Amino acid sequence: MLKLHDISAFYGNINALSKINLKVKKGEIVSLLGANGAGKSSTLKVISGLLEPREGDVFFRDNKITGMEPEIIVDHGIIHIPEGRQIFPALTVEENLKIGAYRIRKSTDWRDKLDNIFEYFPALSDRRQQKGGTLSGGEQQMLAIARGLMAEPELLMLDEPSLGLAPLIVKDIFKIIKKINSEGVTILLVEQNANMALKVANRAYILETGEIVHSGNAKDLASDEKVKEAYLGSTH
């Protein structure tokens, strides 16, 4: 469904990605792991059009989407939920969800989707008229995911959705990600929480300073000694 071919990307002279090759098949959950500064977010930015790669191509369902404007890429069905739960703080919960439905505004009334969304995120339903900025961190992350779902994405990319959240909420979030996937949405998940990410994922890629150093089946990677040592805090 998604294919990155030899992607290299730069911020000025800083080489953030070198020759990245990556594939996501329809229906999968694929995790992208790596330490701080490895290039995880940059990879998502290249896919969603925020960062234009210097070399290589991005294909989505056989269309070349390299270098397209982000809003056009959204139209293709890719939604990128950026790191740091960037909801619109001065918009209400409902308005945040409404803008999420921008992509499908012509075909669907955004209100018709609310019930379905609140099934995933019951906590949000009591806070419809509350300003986004007044929600707790966990609620804001829920809202960020909910807002992305409103667009009816075919591929949902989440950038560190568990960052800075309490373990219980992290568990909730991973459950929700699995549920979203079970309803047919393909998922590309960026995480530092490698344990959890490998548990939910079918496959995973591991980035190190802009290069993919491991990839494969999530289960195999989770039991790989080298990976364990470097990313899973194992003491073997």
Next chain:
Amino acid sequence: MHWQIFLQNVFGGIETGSLYALAALGVVLIYRVSDVTNFAQGEMAMFSTFVTYTIWVYSANAGFPYPYIAAFIGALIFSAIFGFLIERIFIRPTSDSSLLGKMIVTLGLILMVNGSAGAIFGTDSHYMQRAITGHIRFGNMIIRPHSFFVIGLAIVIMLVLFYMIKFTMFGVAIRATAQNDKVAKLMGVPTKKVTAFTWIMATMMGAIAGLMIAPATNVYTGMMADIHLKSFIAAVLGGFTSFVGPVIGGLMIGILDNLVGYYISTNWQTVIVYGFLIIILIFKPYGLFGEIPKKKV
């Protein structure tokens, strides 16, 4: 009678105040969406008014039965195109520059627009007709139907604008773009189109304000200087971060201006209006309805 004169001044203040409000809303709309302070809003409105005036004169001379309506529609069409072109040619290419850089761009626009208006239309002052001519007397009060037209038109424009911003998908897209344009893009909002649209809207509102004030100021290259300044005062007074603030600010400035001009002296008008703004800003640094700006992430 005394109270009638007072009322007449208040009414006149509401009339000019609603024009300040229109112009101020245009400035605030652009500022919020593209972080640009459009110091050229007044000059752009002046240019549009010259075009409108020209259409009015030509269609009257050509024997068109409703030259004012032709001019009004012409004003809307011209200003929409004008706003679109200014955004495309001057604003979009410089959208990545610093705040100071963007300010210099619109300051430069003042000179360019004013200079071209002088070159194209000349420096003479021209009479422009009111939308509705004549006046009505209530005792000592003289009220022009044109005033009702101006206030009514301003109210309708503002209501449409507020409804759009508050309730429509495009309005939420405008507010989302104003808060965080990168994330708005990630939700599929065409932020460049949103920005262009706000320039078109603001330029149209400025053109209408220009056309409505023209009977009082005449049409000439300096016609918008006062209303432009007052609209900025209105925007700062009401608060740049709110859409209601500039409207209230505009009305307050309009009424205060008129009352001071009548009861104290026209010489002190501007000084007192400025003084009023300063006092308000001491107590409400972000304006009456402004909020402390949140940092964009």
